[in-house]
Amino acid sequence: MSISLLTFYLFSAILLLSSLMVISTKNPVHSVLFLILAFLNAAGIFVILHAEFLAMILIIVYVGAVAVLFLFVVMMLDFKTSLEKDNILQYMPIGLLIGLVFIAELVIVLINTRLDLSNIQILSNPLDNFSDQSNTEAIGSILYTNYVLYFQLSGVILLVAMVGSIVLTLRDREGVKRQIVSEQVDREGKIELVDVKSGEGVDI
Amino acid sequence: MNVLQSNFFELITIIFYCILIFVPLLVGVVLALYADRKIWAAVQKRRGPNVVGPFGLFQVPADGLKFIFKEIILPDSADKTVFLIAPIITLALSIAAWAVIPVQAGVVLANINVGILYIFAISSLGVYGILMAGWASNSKYPFFGALRSAAQMVSYEVSIGFVIVTVLMCVGSLNLSEIVLAQKNIWFFIPLFPMFIVFFISALAETNRPPFDLPEAESELVAGYQTEYSGMPFVLFLFGEYINILLMCAMTTILFLGGWLPPIDVYPLNAIPGFVWFILKVTLVFYMFAMVKAFVPRYRYDQLMRLGWKVFLPLSLLAVVFTSSILFFFKLAPGMS
Numbered sequence: 001m002s003i004s005l006l007t008f009y010l011f012s013a014i015l016l017l018s019s020l021m022v023i024s025t026k027n028p029v030h031s032v033l034f035l036i037l038a039f040l041n042a043a044g045i046f047v048i049l050h051a052e053f054l055a056m057i058l059i060i061v062y063v064g065a066v067a068v069l070f071l072f073v074v075m076m077l078d079f080k081t082s083l084e085k086d087n088i089l090q091y092m093p094i095g096l097l098i099g100l101v102f103i104a105e106l107v108i109v110l111i112n113t114r115l116d117l118s119n120i121q122i123l124s125n126p127l128d129n130f131s132d133q134s135n136t137e138a139i140g141s142i143l144y145t146n147y148v149l150y151f152q153l154s155g156v157i158l159l160v161a162m163v164g165s166i167v168l169t170l171r172d173r174e175g176v177k178r179q180i181v182s183e184q185v186d187r188e189g190k191i192e193l194v195d196v197k198s199g200e201g202v203d204i
Numbered sequence: 205m206n207v208l209q210s211n212f213f214e215l216i217t218i219i220f221y222c223i224l225i226f227v228p229l230l231v232g233v234v235l236a237l238y239a240d241r242k243i244w245a246a247v248q249k250r251r252g253p254n255v256v257g258p259f260g261l262f263q264v265p266a267d268g269l270k271f272i273f274k275e276i277i278l279p280d281s282a283d284k285t286v287f288l289i290a291p292i293i294t295l296a297l298s299i300a301a302w303a304v305i306p307v308q309a310g311v312v313l314a315n316i317n318v319g320i321l322y323i324f325a326i327s328s329l330g331v332y333g334i335l336m337a338g339w340a341s342n343s344k345y346p347f348f349g350a351l352r353s354a355a356q357m358v359s360y361e362v363s364i365g366f367v368i369v370t371v372l373m374c375v376g377s378l379n380l381s382e383i384v385l386a387q388k389n390i391w392f393f394i395p396l397f398p399m400f401i402v403f404f405i406s407a408l409a410e411t412n413r414p415p416f417d418l419p420e421a422e423s424e425l426v427a428g429y430q431t432e433y434s435g436m437p438f439v440l441f442l443f444g445e446y447i448n449i450l451l452m453c454a455m456t457t458i459l460f461l462g463g464w465l466p467p468i469d470v471y472p473l474n475a476i477p478g479f480v481w482f483i484l485k486v487t488l489v490f491y492m493f494a495m496v497k498a499f500v501p502r503y504r505y506d507q508l509m510r511l512g513w514k515v516f517l518p519l520s521l522l523a524v525v526f527t528s529s530i531l532f533f534f535k536l537a538p539g540m541s
Contacts (some may be wrong), residue, residue, distance in 0.1 A: 007440070029339060036332065055320035064328025064361065068335070068354055075339050075347075103372050134317045136378055179506070 008048050015041035028074045032067065038061045053136040221313050225302050233446045234264045240494050247498035251393050274435040279341060282432065286340035291433065291440035294333030298447035301326040305382045308464045308478035319380040320368060323455065324361075327410065330448060331357045334429050335420065336443070341432040349428025352505065353419035359512035360409040366520035367403045370396060370527045371459050376538030384463030385536075386404060393460035399523050400460045402516050404492070407452040409512065411445065413493060415500040416508055423502075453489040454482075461485045 018037040025031050040064050046055035143151055194202050238253065238261060245252030253260035280282055304319040306312035316322060331354050338350020372378065374396070375386040393400040409416040420428035430441055457463055462485075464478030503511070533539035 027283075029283075030286075033336070052316065052318045056318050056325050057324035060321065060328055064325065064331075065358060068331055070357055071332075071335055071339075072351070072354055075335070075350075086459075136318060163438070179510075181510075 004048055008045065011041045011044040011048070015045070028077060029071070032071045032074050035070070036063055036067050039067065051135055053134075053139055217402075220478060225313060226299060227300060229447060229450070230443075233443055234268075236446050236450060236490060237264045237442075239490065240497070243491065243494040243497045244325060247495070256536055268439060271435055271439045276435040276437060277432075279343065279432050281342045283340040283342065286435065287432075290333050290337035290340060291337065291437040291444070294330065294444035294455070295440045297326055297329050297333065298444045298451060301451050302447070302454075304380055305413065305451070305458070306384060306463065309381070311479065312381065315379065315381060318378045320372065320378050320383065321464050323380075323451070324365065324368065327448070327451070328357075328361055330444075333441075333444065337433070338429040341429070343432055345427075346429045346431045349419040349425050349431070352425075353429060356412070356416065356418065356508060356512075357410055359509060360406045360516070363402060363512065363516035363520045364406045364410060366517070366524050367399045367406070368459065370399050370520070370523050371478045373524075373528055373531055373537065380458055380463075384465060386456055387462040387465060388469075391462040391465075396460065396478045396523075396527070400521065402520055402523075403459065404489075405511075406516060407456060408493065409508070411449045411452050413449060414497040415503050417502065418501065418508060421502060442498055449493060450486065450490065452492065453486045456489045457485040461489070468530060 015038055017092075018034045019040065021034040022031050024036065025034065039058060043055040043058045046058060105182070196202050241263075242260075253263035256262040256266045267489040301323050303313045304316055304322050306315070311334065334353045334357075335350045338346040338348075338353070341347070369385065371392055374392060377383065377385045377386075408414075412419050418428075419425075420430060425431070430438060433441060464482040466473040466476065466481055528537075
């Protein structure tokens, strides 16, 4: 048993435990915090697989941005009122369905590796002709050549989603005063220099 | 037990290296706190700390001791576990990021391929300490401070990311030592000067330094997310914050000021060991941080958001397009000639 195997067991044990805690803690904020712990441990497993680029991207995107917004929303909840546990089995069917899909996918992966776990080494280096490059370079050179269309397409989808959400939330209300910086710092025609005679004053 | 025995020496050396980073960092933080107060005082024509020890040098350790012996007050309605974990996370993350900082050619704890992404990831995690502290305190002002801080850090991270991308395009590697070595001919702050400014201001916002210290704005929010903290947890926050500031100084040094490289590669200058240059540059950047604190008034919250999203984001996005175009058309990009 090597150190890397030991760390793998450590990471995966914490990963499983914290994902269990995500669905079993009563406090939604604790759930999100455990979810973040799960993300971090998944990133750790990526590092053990020598997929350091994916690990860092996982942390930056999911933990650093998505989960922050998650926590942001959940923190505002008045969770003491949302603790009703009477219909806990309400989401059972869809949960089972999703679980089955995941198990099926895992089985497909295992069949593809022909049940030989040493083939999992492939994961860190899936493409033969990039074996001499770091995986950041390998991902870049495959993403921007063979899969450039899909890459662009996903970019366009994200753009559409962004524009859509902005349009949905943008409201132009009447009577709201906004700061227009260019107008504020613009002195032309806004400032008048007046010579004031003492004792008389001026009308402005 | 077999695993631990066979790797015992490896473990010991790793722990030794960690201490080798941690101790200078603590000394650095103490000096930075002292320098911060002295510079701030000098700008306002005050003397600053000058009573404890020679020139007041022992003021910071004395303050530290005072905090250690104070009682740790746990608010009654606080979520106690999260409340105590939050400062630990802040300090641990800020120290963890230093593992990949190269202080001299080849002198770095972990010379990983994705060094810059690692730092970016760790600093994006930093917001959790503040969010957890604000929520767990179960009190109005800390909560407002945490919300402000989260929005602020997420906003400025975006422009920091794009600035880093412009630098990386000129380097062709994510390794921090490679980034420094790529500046052998010219430090990046000359060709990428606008991005240097954007990075510097974003770094101020990212570390909650004045003029962007809205999460702890004392005139509005008492002390923001730190309001309910006292004693040791407060010290952990304070140290974490200053280690983060030093980290941002080191990042500015590595990305734009040539890391450990001397200004000109001639005899008396390149005989000085690299870490001296590195420390000198970090000190210079920290001096700029301290000066900004001394003479820029605090931003209003909407101004802060406008600066982040409407000025820096388009500017840095344009810079990415512009830099990549120049690198492409003049065949300057690494690996193109």
